[in-house]
Amino acid sequence: MGERAATPATGADSGDAAWVAEAREALAAHDARLVEGFDAGQEIDRLLAARANAVDGWVRKAWARCIPGEAALALFAVGGYGRGELFPHSDIDLLVVGEPDVQAAHADALSRMLALLWDLGLPVGHAVRSFDECTRAASDVTVLTALLEARPLLANLAEVRALMDAIADERAWAAAAFFHAKRQELERRHARFGDTADNLEPNIKDGPGGLRDVQNLRWMARRVLGVYGTEELIALGQLGVDEHATLERERRTLSRLRFGLHLVAGKAEERLRFDHQKALAARLHQSGGDEAPSGGNRLVETMMQEFYRSAAVVQRISDRMLQRFEEQIEGEGELLPLDAEFATRRGYLVARDDVWPGGDIARVFELFSVWADHPALRGLHSQTARALAESLHALPAWRQAPMALREAFMALLRGPGPVRSLERMARLGVLGVWIPEFANVTGRMQFDLFHAYTVDQHTLAVLRNIAGFASELPDERFSTAHEVWPQLRKPELLLLAGLFHDIAKGRGGDHSELGAVDARAFCEGHGLGETDTALVEWLVRRHLLMSTSAQKLDISDPAVIHRFATEVADRERLDYLYLLTCADIAGTSPKLWNAWKDRLLTDLRSATRLALRRGLENPVAAAERIVESRDRARGLLSAHGIDEIEADALFARIPQESFLRGRADQVVWQAMALRDGVDGEVVARVRRLRAGAQALEVFVHSPDRDGLFSAIVITLDRLGLVIQQARALDGPGHTIFDLFQVLPADPRQSLELGEIERRLAETLAGPLEMRPARRAQPRHLRHFRVPPQIEFNTSADGRHTVFSLVCTDRPGLLADVAHVLRDNGVRVHDARVATFGERVEDVFRLSDGDGGLLDAAAQEALRAALLASIDGDMAR
Known part of the structure; x- marks a missing residue:
């Protein structure tokens, strides 16, 4: 406790600047020694206390310089500074206590003191109050919290007691x-x-x-x-x-x-x-x-x-x-027995035995079983939670555990609320002991923007998504998952796949392959049969297959579907993989799952089921696919009062490839747009992928002109829409049929569909000399540089040049790429945009102005222009 200065303060004067300069130099030297101590590994509490002590000294000296010794004022450190823990740039919170007349008499002196401290470079926050004013201010719980940390810098014992009385619980916040x-x-x-x-x-x-x-x-x-x-x-x-x-x-x-x-x-x-x-x-x-x-x-x-x-x-x-x-x-509340082992107290689950688990580690799994059987419980009683924590060292990993314990674990997965049990086991440290590989990924993050959670938290998010599939109230994010869930033969196998799918991350090597080895050993060790073990092992090994196929490949291509169906091999694997993929993508980041991805995976599952039903020895031919699509579309148009003659007339205006690569409902939507539009003018239509979804489909039909694709992309970008997929087809009569899947860049953005249609129609009806808007790169992207990679190949059908681009994502990237393609006289026939955090992987099908393949010279010119555009942006 500090004593007041014995001598009066000097005037508001002379020498303050020199004093401040000396003090700044001394404090800077002290801080430099603290930094050296930190870098040398000194104990952190010593460093925190040393900085608080050094600041205490200069605060007292400033007080002595400005405040007369006889002033009836007391000085306290409050908040974190009052606690004596002062970090290098933390605020210095001070409380001056004195009666109102004393405050007024020394107002100028206090202002001078605070100015000295600010000039010294200390970030001072202060309050000047009487003891009664402290009581009134403490009606704010935040103020009271700061005052609870009050530490006297210059105050006598009576003043300390008076401050404590002023904030006593009978006066402020019981x-x-x-x-x-x-x-x-x-x-x-x-x-x-x-x-x-x-x-x-x-x-x-x-x-x-x-x-x-x-x-x-x-x-x-x-x-x-x-x-x-x-x-x-x-x-x-x-x-x-x-x-x-x-x-x-x-x-x-x-x-x-x-x-x-x-x-x-x-x-x-x-x-x-x-x-x-x-x-x-x-x-x-x-x-x-x-x-x-x-x-x-x-x-x-x-x-x-x-x-x-x-x-x-x-x-x-x-x-x-x-x-x-x-x-x-x-x-404490009354103890209400549940069974011979457990009871509840104030709604918390408590072990009745005072020495639980008493060396019998099997009782740990019984605890989670009883907890699962009583979902209304508030949680685990602190007494039992502490006993559990103290007994973790005695819990064996599953490899050292007797089969009875392994069976008890599997019973939890097959019992009520298995995901809640796994979450509880993870939070209380049990799961990491039982499965040491899970402990290795606990708290493990990946330094990128794609994985928004640590591996263990992502795994639990995946399991929660799986639990949602079983809910009586379907999750509106997933259009068909709740319909697939009841078809699973053994739901616990999906939980095991979710638990192990990323468990080998951070070890080096392919985490899918390493995790599959772990999953097989775990399943075999827990008594699962070969069929079930093989399914879990395959799901872990191939858990990325469906997402990469849907996002990177053209799933409207029958050959792609045939290859995927061959890999999956049967409908049971397909259903398990579909649900695991939905849960995995949605559990990676709240921003990653959307209606477009939902549609992609649903379409891929539907097409694969059809291929498996046909038999892999009978792949569907393109001509057969077109006929089937036309027939389905004709049937849907009849519901709109359109007969076969009018339907065929509309179909004659639609590219054949739309029937091959599009869904029947898309063809009908496009046909209705053509029917309502004026021949020879721009037709722009927008619809939601499903009711309430943010994902939109944009259809543009227009007489063909150079620069149309680039103009559409730039317009969508200016409207704040991010393109996920683009398909550009040549229609009959020198027209274009462009279809885009888009999402708002800002989920809070609200755009009227009619406004998007109007802007597109107006823009495309005018001159097409448009340049992309330039935007600053977001802060977080600056720390994740993906070196640009550009490749050119020929499509399987030999009709187009396939251009692949991997680089750092940024706002307006696709608009810039489209502009570069236009400047180089290149036509775009298809674009698939896949973004993985900071990394974008785009694939385009291109041709030259005459519809042919890009020759080597054109490819190199395009490569140079694209690299200049990308590198120029990164340099800004």
Whole structure:
């Protein structure tokens, strides 16, 4: 506790600039020593305390320079600074306490002191209040929280006691109200930082499992139990020695990350942004002295895995502590037996045996079984959760477990709510012990923009999607998954495939092949027969087959369908693979699944089922496909009152390839557009892929002119629409038939379909000299550079040049590519756009202006122009 200055302060004067210069130099030298200590691996708590102590000294000196010694004012550090944990660029929060007349008398002196601190380079935040004003301000729970951390810098014992009395629970926020308010605040904060961006760029301070969660426990302990630190909870029986040691270990890990982040960012940055991840990982590696992992991004991935694992442990202990605080407020509650082993207390599942599991590890699986049988339970009682955590070391991995335990695990997968059981086992650390390979991917991230979650969280998201297929309320994101689910012979096999599909990531090599080996061993070890084992093994090995086929190949080509059907071989595999693929894509990122992908996979499954039903020895011929498509379209047109004669007249205006490659409903839609349009003018029509979906189909029919494709693409880009697939066909009478699948770049964007049609028609009716809009590259894409790769091949039918482009994605890329193609006199017949995070993989079918293949000279000219356009954008 500091003593007041004995001598009066000097005037507002003279010497302040020199004092500030001296102080800045001294503080900078001290901070430099702290940085050296950090890089040398010094203990983080010493560094935090050392910076707080150094700032304390300069704050007191500034006070002594400005505030008379007899002034009836007290000075406190509050917030994180009051806690004595001061990070390199954290705020310096001060509270000056004095009666209103004293505040007024020394207002100028206080302003001068604060100005000195700001000039010194300290980011000071302050409040000047009387004790009564502190009480009133504490009606805001955030203010009260800061005051709970109050540490006297210049105050006597009476003033310290007066401040504590001013915020006592009988005057501001009783224990129960404070607890519930802070828990709701925690839940809101977790929800706010739970989106995709914050999984890729997590917030060390405020995100789930971050430092704020640790501090929250300290605040609750203070208000609910009247103790000043979590260590004091041990003596009260509220926190185990092991729990406290674990919590402190993870707090230090998170604190070291935050300290280093401030250093590399040069400011008070709390999010692990891509801008800083590589620099911070390299710095932490140097200070740790460990051998560097191999691979360009491995340092980042190792650092991030450490963060995610620490955050998960903090959340686990925090959950238990919140429940214990709740019990202090509401009472323990009555023990209500469920069976001989388990009971409920206040809605939580609790083991009745005080020494559970008592060395009998089989009781762990019984716990999850009972939990699954009682879905209304609030959760696991903190007492039992702690006992479970302490017994994890005794739980064997499945390879060392007796068959009875393995059967108990499989019974959970076959029982009620299996995915909830797996989620609980993962959150409580059981799944990582039972399946060590799962522990290896827990917290593992990939340094890219495609995988929005760590591998373990992605796996759980996939399993939740699978659980949704079984729900009585179909998930509207998936058009047919709920119809396929009941056809599965053994749903638990799909769960096993989902559990193992990415389990080998990070080992090096093909994770699908390595994971398939793990899956086979697990299935055999758990007593599954060869047929079931082979199915799970195949699903893991080929879990990417359907998504890559749908997104990268032309699934309207009968030959593509025949090859895919040959690989799948039977309808059971197809159904399992379809559901696994839907769940996998939708579980990779909230932004990745859309109605267009839903339609692609549904169409691929339907076409493959038909091929399997025909028999793989009887592949469908193009001519037969066209006849079937015309017949189906003619039948659909009859519902619109169009007879066969008029239908055939409309069909004569449609390219034959539309019947080969399009769906019957698309052909009907196009025919109706032709019927309603004016011959010789631009016809533009837009529809949703399904009711309520953001994905749209855009159809454009027009007399052919040079630059039409480029103009359409640029117009769609200017409307904020991102093209997923484009098909450009030559129609009869020198016309074009272009079909686009598009999505809004901003999901919040609302565009009237009629407005899109109007803009397209107006633009295409005028001159086509259009240039793409130039946009700055988004921040997050700047850190993920994909070297451009361009290849040219000849299509299987020999009619077109196939141009493949792999490069870094950016807004307006396809519009730029279309413009380059137009400038080089190239015609586009088909475009497939596949985006995987920061990586775009586009495939175009091209011809020269006369409809022939591009010769070598044309290919090289196009390559040079495209590389110039792409590299020029990256240089901006």
